Amino acid sequence: MLLAIDAGNTNVVMGLMNENKSFYTWRISTKNISTEDEFLVHIKNFLDFSGYRFSIIEDICVASVVPSLNEVFKYYGKKYMDKSPTFVKIKDANWIEWNVWTPNELGADRIANVIAAKEIYNKNVIVVDFGTAITIDILTDRYEGGVILPGPRTAIQSLFTNTAKLPTVEAKFPDSPVGKDTITNIQAGIMMGTMFAIDGFVSLFEDEFSTKFKVISTGGYGAEISKSSTKIEEYDPDLTLRGISVFYCHKNESSSC
Template sequence: MFLAIDIGNTQTVIGLFDGSEIVARWRLSSGRERTEDEFTILLRGLLGPTGYRADDFEGAAMSSVVPPVANALRSSLEKLVGSRVLVVGPGVRTGMAIKIDNPREVGADRVVNSVAARERYGAPAVVVDFGTATTFDVVDADGAYIGGAISPGLEVSMDALVSATAALRRVDLVEPRSVVGRGTVEAIQSGLLYGYAGLVDGILARILEEMDRTGAGRVATVATGGIASFIVPLSRLVSTVDPTLTLEGLRIVWERNL
């Protein structure tokens, strides 16, 4: 058994693997104020109903963009599964060349997404990860990570709109009846959902144009992340949704470091 944990700014996703198969998956708030003891109680509560004991685990791998949460959760995991906790970062073997100006500054989640995309869909590929920020990560035809783009996430965009206006409020992320909203709620939904789909397709189109000039050929476009299901149906360029991509990438990186 193996645990994969991806700690994002807003949510943490945990995957329980039996071999290469995900047998359970949980999505939690990242809880920046949680202590090591709180994480231990939480993890035991999640794992208890599965019937697996600490002795069943080979270890765990973790990616994080929130260092305080990573530190507390790592200590908790070490109590549960021993000292076999891999934190993805500089010095960890990923099997992927990182060809950017400063390889140490790229987020671990972006690296493991790219590793998984290359493994599952081949190279070249572009991964769009919908989270607090939306990231676009590019794997070239040689299978190397060459960078990408970062934009504010959909929820961040909604929060900015609401906080900067006096009369507008948060809305449910539901596709409106038409692009032309018949009321304020539908108008906000239209602007957010269709506008964000336009952002995604606009950035993807420019990335694909650049890759085409290098003779990249067919490029896999893969989406993951908590709100991918809201945006991808409105996108004209994303071909695949893979909700477990990051967890799969953590499993692959773990196996390369055994």
């Protein structure tokens, strides 16, 4: 069984994968992992709670945008599995054409998302990933590029940090677009503003490429914002993990994938 790991700036999401499908996932705060031994404890606790044995994990594949964690995963693999983890890298995703100026700058999570979109939908797909930063990626018959903008929690924290009186608030939609107090003013501005930004970008992309895209989303705040979007058609919480699994299968030419 493959353990797929999506290591982000806020959370590390993990999933046990079989035939590129997840059947058990969990997430922990990124700041709670600093050594390979701590990582082992987290994995064993989650597996014990779910009724799985630690030995079910045959290999691990990682998409990480946190360089400091990469060493943790490497030490973990060497110490507890006697093997090196597979890391998602664009040079190994050579079955996709990456039509961008600096492909090596693409985050591993975005690479995994595009791989999953390619595997599931083939082409003409836009992927919106709601994380610490929101990434939007465009796939025609090749990867075309995309957009990065602040995630809702990041935008709220920025207002709180850079103003004297604005509070930090819960990242959720208010009942009305018209804020009646400071909290609902911020929630309307951030949540609805994010939704309109994404819908607007999709419209711009469809004009740019003269193409109707399938728009899918993933990530922590994706479910709520996707319900209000007029452009997002589907929310897949495990999309990045699927992409990690597909990458692993391609790189290792695994017949079980």
